[in-house]
Amino acid sequence: MQTSRKKQLAGIWGGPALLGLWASTANASVFWLFDPKGVMADTDLYYMIVDLLTMGAIVGVTALLVIWFMWRYHKGKNRGSYHPEWSHSSFLEVVVWGIPIIAVGFLAYFAVRGTFELNPYNPTILARDTQTAGKPVRVDVVATDWQWLFVYPQYHMAVANQLVLPEHRPVFFRLTSTSVTSGFFIPQLVGMIDAMPGMRTKDALESGHVGEYQGIASDYAGAGTSWMTFKTRIVSQENFIGWVHKVQSSPAVMTESGFNRFARPYINVHHRVVYFSQVPSGLFDRVLMEVMRGKTWPVPPQMTENMVAYIQKQSAEHRD
Amino acid sequence: MSSHGNTVDPKKTVLWDAEYHGHDVISTRSLGFFLYLLSDGMIFATLFAAYGVLSYSHNYFGGPTPSQFVHPWYTFTQTVSLFLSVLAYGMGMAAMKNRNRGGLISGLLGALVLGVVFLCLDVHDMTDLARQGITIATSGGTSAFIILTQVHAAHIFFGLIWILVMVAQVSSKGFTTDTVGRLLSLRMFWHLQAIIWVFVYVFVYLWGYIS
């Protein structure tokens, strides 16, 4: 027992070490999920807190109960009385079924409410938000292998691998993919939604916090997934107009054949951002239909066997 | 529940059961085989789920749909031959009950021949479709249609091999626990194929034809 006690201590030294780690980086901005900057992410956090409090209370009490039993009924310590026959109690049976049923019933109500509030096709929470000002911004998102193309149909322009949005205006996304399923995720602004080839999903967000937030491709899409990130900038209304003008005066334009080049497999290791001042209208729907008709941009065999070599080849081609 | 009685007389308590010889071999076997068949049924249920998802009109990708290439009366002859095959097998089983080996073997052979007829009709149907350019690679809808029907045909094929084996075994060994157990398992297998065919026929061929 003596030796095992020592081991026990050795076993739990990790706890304080982890706490120290937590404390050293415990500025909230590291924990993106606890630092939401948009209405959608705010609501997500609200439900997380409700769930954590409910479950934490039950699990915490249970854990304490187990520890207390472990201490009290330790053989040879004679702290609690031993009842070798005791294996049934109708009262306790009711309690052990009752507590989980009540907890699940309670959480189920919140789960359903949250599902409708955050329904990506029509998040009712956005409609209820009182800070909303101005008309919505629409963004068509096309995930390729392995870049993001954000088309702003209202402004006839597109941006690759960067998302800039005005504050206090609802943003409605339509998403699709040219190749494989990808996930659209901005931890501090909005939860994940799949971007699927041949299908059109939707999502929405709204933010009142100017700043720069990380966007991630959350679903594995092949070799370039880890680099398929994008910065999301929430800017003031005036700055947004200025930015739109900047993009619209960019020399690069997106054409239909240009899109075919753009959608070829490209690992964005240099975090390249491209502004396209023009976009053919209906590009999103056309991509959607083409993919449904069977168009693919295949990955060359063994292309990622040696990634350094591939990146060199990719750079040599000067693709955009 | 009342396991912890207060007094137990060690002399009267039965602790061992030397006479216990277990269970009836055939029913143990057929239960196991029946469970296998049910899991096989789940394979078809999953295929039906897939077929349902892939039978919207856009899944045919503008190409031919079952309403254009299914011929109800042709497939009805398949239905009849399969049902007759099952009936022949059943007659064989009735003969087995009377320990009539000749009757059983003729039943099995009848089932075999009619099963072969079913399979030939199916193969003819498929090659006919292929000639019209309707293959597994035509569209998602035809993929689902062909896989579902041909998985059933594959079951029939393996059933036919099994019937052949059983004809040989019954001829050489007669009615032993092994052969009778297998004949009963095969009966369940064969008859289940008829039940699954009802679903395939009605929900894939006929429904596909009318929608």
Add this chain to the structure above:
Amino acid sequence: MSSVRGYLSGFLISGLLMLAATYMAATHAFPPFGLLMVITVCAAIATIAQTYFLLHIDTAEHNIWNTVSLVLFIPLFVLTIGLTWWMFSQLYLHTMPAMAGMH
């Protein structure tokens, strides 16, 4: 049960039902939805008849576990097919608005 009469009844019931279903389908006797209902009923009756007459599923003692396992499986078949169909009809409705409902 495993008598000639049982097998014959199973054959006749299911065969005639399939004949009726084929006839109605081939002649488009009803509008599609009504036809679907009718042939579904035919299939259901034929299946039950076959299960009873051919598979010998009943509550006799030597068959009881077969029956129990079949009864346990049927809800799973229904869940598998039903939930999948429902889920995807909703998915098509949401992600392919132009296509959905063209079943």
Add this chain to the structure above:
Amino acid sequence: MLVQLPGGWNPLLGRLALDQIPYDNPILAPLFVAVVIGTLVMLGLITYYRKWGYLWKEWLTTVDHKKLGVMYIIIGLVMLFRGFIDGLMIRTQQVWANGPHSSGVFGAVHGYLTPFHFGQVYSAHGLIMILLAATPLLVGFMNIIVPIQIGARDMAYPYLNALGLWITAAAAVLIMISLFVGDFAHNGWFGYAPIFELQYSPGVGVDYWIWTLQLTALGTTLGGINLLVTIIKMRAPGMTWFRLPIFVWTSLSANIIALTSFPALQVALGLVAADRYFGSHFFTAGFGGNLMLYTNLFWLWGHPEVYFVILPAFGMMSEIFPTFSEKPLFGYVTMVAASFAIAGVSWMVWLHHFFTMGAGPQVNSFFSVATMLVGIPTGVKVFNWAFTMYRGRITYSAAMLWAIGALFMLLVGGMTGMMLAVPAINYMVHNSVFVIAHFHSMLLVIVYAIFGSVIFWFPKVFGFRLDEHWAKVMFWLFTAGSMLVFVPMYMLGFMGMTRRLDYVFNPAWHPYLAVMEAGIAVYCLSVLSFVMLLYVSIRDRVKNRAEADAWGSSRSLEWLTHSPVPFYNFAVTPHVNARDEVAWRREHGLDGRQPDRYVDIHMPSNTGMALYIGALTFVLGFALTWRIWWLSLLALVAIILLMVIRSFRGDDGYTITGAELERMEKDALRNRTRADGKYVTDGLGQLAGAAMAYSRNSPPMGGNSSSGSQSGI
């Protein structure tokens, strides 16, 4: 019919070519050399000690459920180690490839694994851990323990049991071969459509993945049928339904799940194979396919599979808690109901693996609430274990520590599971490392329960207890490792880190990744302590010899027969009088009473057929992977032929006479009381032989030509 392939193909070797062997890969080539040398040493040792005959007769051709179970567990432990090495590689890559300034070697921009290789590593890690480590380990325990717990002499179908084992072994070999010939899938263990389609995965990796999974599915289905029929039909007289030990109940519910869900996996993979081999369009984005259909079909199996692996673990915990609390399990009937409630609900929850698919709020709500329902019976189980300890007399033996560890892991996993069940939360953490941490918590429940069971049931199978000291050392090291790896992982989940990153773009995450790497180091120590545990225990095996009732407070029927269990389990079928028969007999002073008369018993003969068919399924899988059509056809025909041949030969088994039984039983009892323990003292081969300490000179063989005298197998 067949699709056009990129790259070469020839009729003789299919896609197989010399350049498919990664001899220039700096990681695989040394490993390959090591494996070859290791294999040669193993073969040499077996030859040197002349153990081929023993190996063949006692293990390779056996149909004894205990030996088959032991082999399942060995496969499981070996694959657990392989999976652990994969995990180590993943962690090392992530801690290395962090931030834009991290270095890269071996062709990777950052770290040491290219994305393609990293994808293979984590895909193999997941597949191996779920299907080739957890599943065989649990199936192994069910195989060994369930028949003894219900008082049966063997499984309902001993031959089918062997077949299931060898097919599982074939799957394990197939995935190991993929290391050295060709490559493995990079689409995650569950696969993504359409990334596994030929356009995006032109190599053979996905084909390896398909056929490995198909083989494990086949093996597990066969095992599941066998266990179900065994439990339904083979119970000893008096073993009524409500006297079954909880482990039997959970095995029953788990195998119902296996039987009903594995077909969905087989269909899902079959359709992937159709896409890849015949060019059909089930899961393509275009041509009218539906890629989410794959995800749907896979999780239709995948979620029940989760409960298939967790339920037996719950059963194991339900056996360990009462034994070391010296009290019957609290709420037996509730426990049974809870197991079946979990099994039932498991069929209505699978969409929670893809809430983000966008099927609309109605669908998500339904599956969310259904998922939460699972929390109810699981919560009940936790409370029942807690109240089993209440008013008990708890001994903190190593097995009990592992069980308690499992309980706490379940609390953590359950809590995070209830978070994931809420779509509003799920949108934020789906595909993040939070999910990884959650299901590793749940899988750790299984690992803890398994190691607890290894310690708990080891004496039953081998006749001596494992060393308590080293078992506890391993427990604390393992627990420290789990803490260090998975607590930071939860934190990273809250930071928004997604899964499967082969390059971690945010340097702020680095400290956490470093702590996880340290946790991996502690895990390595726990692996070493496991080796030490085995070494010390085998060294001290005489000292640690176990009685029939190895723990002195055991409850269920397996503790009635000798340790190690003789090959016939019970010389005379026991008559069951109570729920916890052994505890009941002990309480009434009936323990240690032997039967007063012995009658002839009938046992199944050994056969090599299962091994041959298993080997052929490997050939079939390999040939299909490489598209060597003639070999696939040959293997398939050979399998069918062997099955037909066996059906002609039949299995008459053999009889052990009552007199012979009585002699063996007397020997066993004498051995039990002898102090020097001679029969387990010569070498490791005999250790394995311990389970056969009572065996006849050689069990009769069928299936190979050396035993022409036998009437059949």
